[in-house]
Amino acid sequence: MSIPTSIKSLAGALLGCSLAIFIMAPATLAANEAHGQPSEVLFVAQIVLLLIVGRLLGEGMQRIGQPPIMGQLLGGILLGPSVLGALLPDIQRAIFPATGMQKGMLDAVSQLGILMLLLLTGMEIDLALIRKMRRAAASVSIAGISVPFLCGFLLGQFMPQAMLPRPEMRLITALFLGIALSISSVKIVAAVIREMNFMRRTIGQLIVASAIIDDTIGWIVIAVILGLAQRGSVELLPLSVSVIGTALFLAASLTIGQRVVSALIRWTNDSFVSELPVITTILVIMGAMALVTHAIGVHTVLGAFVAGILVGRSPILAEHIRDNLRGLIVALFMPIFFGVAGLTADLTVLRDPALLLFVGGLVLIASVGKFGGAFLGGALAGLSHREAFALACGMNARGSTEVIVATIGLSIGVLNETLYTTIVTMAFVTTMAMPPMLRWALARLPMTPEEHDRLAREALETKGFVANLERVLLGVDRSANGQFASRLAGLLSAWRPMPITVLELGPDHPAGAPPSGPVPPLETVVKNAAESALAPDEARAQRAADVTTRARDAAAEDAVAREARKGYDLLLIGVGRTTDPDGGFHKDVTRLAASFDGPLVVVEARAAHLEDPRAANVNILVPVSGTDASRRALEVALAFAKSGTAPITLLYVSGTPKHAASRHTFGSHDTYTEDAVLREAVSLADQYRIATRTVIRRNLPIDDAIAEQVKRGRHDLVVLGVRPRSVGRLFFGDVAADLLERSSSSLVFVAS
Known part of the structure; x- marks a missing residue:
């Protein structure tokens, strides 16, 4: 097997450094011994020599299928009394005095x-x-x-x-x-x-x-x-x-x-x-x-x-x-x-x-x-x-x-x-x-069918969106919308244990009718949701949800930006004022989203979730298109569905969007057939043992197809994968805008 030129050059340079150390070290030691003091220069030379020889021999060992530390140990043996000391004892003792x-x-x-x-x-x-x-x-x-x-x-x-x-x-x-x-x-x-x-x-x-x-x-x-x-x-x-x-x-x-x-x-x-x-x-x-x-x-x-x-x-x-x-x-x-x-x-x-x-x-x-x-x-x-x-x-x-x-x-x-x-x-x-x-x-050990299924599921997890989240920032107030977002965050943490920081952005700002009864601490809402999503044996084996609450000490967007610098993989927004009276997202949500550089989830609670934002079961609709955005939305929806009894409905729309700009969301650029897209989505849900139903709507604008399916299936939550657009305000495309304007069900926008 030929050795690349770059490896040869590096090895040559390292060996040259080693040779220089061999030549200079004895003289350096002799000069310092005359003053009876240890030599810092020789110490550095020893370190450099051990690093060079250890790296080269470790690399060689790894290339022949052996652990690299064996090369590092062998390097010390070669430089010690076993080899160098036997061949050139004076030089060995000069470089490594005993x-x-x-x-x-x-x-x-x-x-x-x-x-x-x-x-x-x-x-x-x-x-x-x-x-x-x-x-x-x-x-x-x-x-x-x-x-x-x-x-x-x-x-x-x-x-x-x-x-x-x-x-x-x-x-x-x-x-x-x-x-x-x-x-x-x-x-x-x-x-x-x-x-x-x-x-x-x-x-x-x-x-x-x-x-x-x-x-x-x-x-x-x-x-x-x-x-x-x-x-x-x-x-x-x-x-x-x-x-x-x-x-x-x-x-x-x-x-x-x-x-x-x-x-x-x-x-x-x-x-x-x-x-x-x-x-x-x-x-x-x-x-x-x-x-x-x-x-x-x-x-x-x-x-x-x-x-x-x-x-x-x-x-x-x-x-x-x-x-x-x-x-x-x-x-x-x-x-x-x-x-x-x-x-x-x-x-x-x-x-x-x-x-x-x-x-x-x-x-x-x-x-x-x-x-x-x-x-x-x-x-x-x-x-x-x-x-x-x-x-x-x-x-x-x-x-x-x-x-x-x-x-x-x-x-x-x-x-x-x-x-x-x-x-x-x-x-x-x-x-x-x-x-x-x-x-x-x-x-000589063949793979069992059970192992094959488990490995396939784990392979999906390693490539997934939710599986790679390490820390979530939850920006919420104590409105019904904030409580609903807190519950969804708890379901997400039950799917994959991760620390969640609840950043309370303000007092209650009810979206629609205020929730009845006292409002519990949002940290408690998150923890209760996480526990409810786990089976008894899972709850015993898994540590309690790691939830931290922080009070806002500045403007909401400044508080989010300051907290985001501590390292988060996702911002989940749930505030009372989500929509603007003139259409689209409220300026508060726009400012919050602009203060976080990373994936977003924006929650809008409606209908039943306004009356009972901590309701256990949700009937979820997920539009799928084969894009990365829709796959991420499906993963989030699967996490939400873990504690529910109703299957997730997967909707594929085979038609043209009402608005040209919508093509970027569910688009004509997608090369999947409707069967291939649904098969992939069902396969992903099956790996997590989540029941699904599939629906195909043809020759309808996408937003109309979603609205029609919400009514037919009596869905109370739509999870939609989107991509933000640079238009000076938070905008996820015309399909998302239409749903935000006229949907009767709660909405979750998963933006990458």
Whole structure:
């Protein structure tokens, strides 16, 4: 396979930089050693060299189907005593001195990298997936941890005393060795599953969920063992304090802590105007929780890991924030940490045949123990032999997790350099063997019909409009129209959980007859609607709707513009004065729409919804045309229909619009036949298990056809996909204007 010229040029430039570092670094170090001071220049050179080599080898590994972190680890091994130190020892020691403050500078970045990697690992923990697969995943994980842990513990108990760093701490070393052999690397497993397009397959989800539980249990146990190691012995009282403290920390974190972390992230995002303040808050949360776990007598890694879980569950953590933080960790801390891990390993010790045999036995014990335990757990969970085999293959990857564990063990004296090197070698070998084995095993698993239907539905969701909404701004007053819009927003959040901010724009401005009875808080209207749309089992599994209320402290359009800067994907408008006496939208709605740069939903409550804006059932009509605008409107209507009993009616009008300008909405540019358009719309509704009826109207203007169908079908809500026009005021086309003027049913305009 030929390598593109651009890749060759980049590789050449990076290698040139590396060569320059090799030439200049020894002289720089010598000059600084003369003054007895560490060299900042050499420190920067070390960082640059690790980044260059890690990136190039990681790229190479990924191109041959291996995890890129294996390339970063291999880069450290090549630059360390194993290869460069054996070939050019003076240069290797000059660039990476093994002692002194110069080494301490690099180690400090590496230790921070451990916390950052665990933060990222925690952020990628999918608790919803664990809940979904909890029984089978728990069976696999418990068996998959217990068997290799027992093997590693027994190995540590019977290991020759000469291999122990501190013979009096044999028990702690044995515990540490057991946990080092038993944890799977969720990052490596997830990467291969994702590459094979198995992430949404049942077996793929089970493998990932089991690896997540492995990681979670493993880091909790590691934190306790490290607490024991730091005390130097196993004593009942300190052990009880560590275990109870860990349990209380986890309980507090996953309850009160979750709300506190979400509130901090929301407050930072909404209050600060400087660049990327949320990332600073996340790093502060990570550091604070790491210090808390240290204070209760366990290692800081547990605090960083749990912080990642809490941060990952924050409902307003926008994807670009995740990407920025992930980019910082993957591009900087990950290659440095794994590079330093490789630098620390000295594979020259494996020239001793006895030690080489020990490493081979360690790899065998780790592989057989993990594979056998996971296979047993899969069989107990009711999997077929093929599924259990694929699961066992996936769980046998150590990779990043074991390297982190080994690094921590070496830093606190639980492992010596020989044991460290053997564990890193074991992690490298098992991780390199896992991807081809897992690919082969997964390729032999056919897809079931149930999986096919579920995957088709999820594929539609990923491409959809509603499925990609992350945060909704609800601009409403306390009129009947505002209450109706609030109810629709609640139905939307039940379809896909998302935070909703209710921005109260003013007092009651009744549209038509005012609603009877007292007006509840609009936040309550949203929450009640969301709960009513969920089945009992869904309501128990899903968190309560995340609704925040903000009072207006400026002109309505200024308040919307100011709030919109905090990051929203949709503005839903429901105010009393929607229409103008002279026709079209009221100037208030025009100003509100102009203050938001993004998709809009404008609600106009009429007829029954004026009398009871919180009515549970709606009879919905959706005109469809095959355009993106009508598809988005259909998705919104499907969300509204989730709690209803009446089917949605899909209307296709085969004719010419009354007004030429209407062609842009339902137009002659559409190439779909009426059957194809309706078939696509029905298929989308079927994927979400929403009943539909189809109606075709021919040789009628579109607005007349909609008005006629509203009367015939007794529809009380029309959801119409539109596109705004630049005419100096809010205008969605002549069809929308005619409906706004004469429709007896409530209207929802979905504008992209």
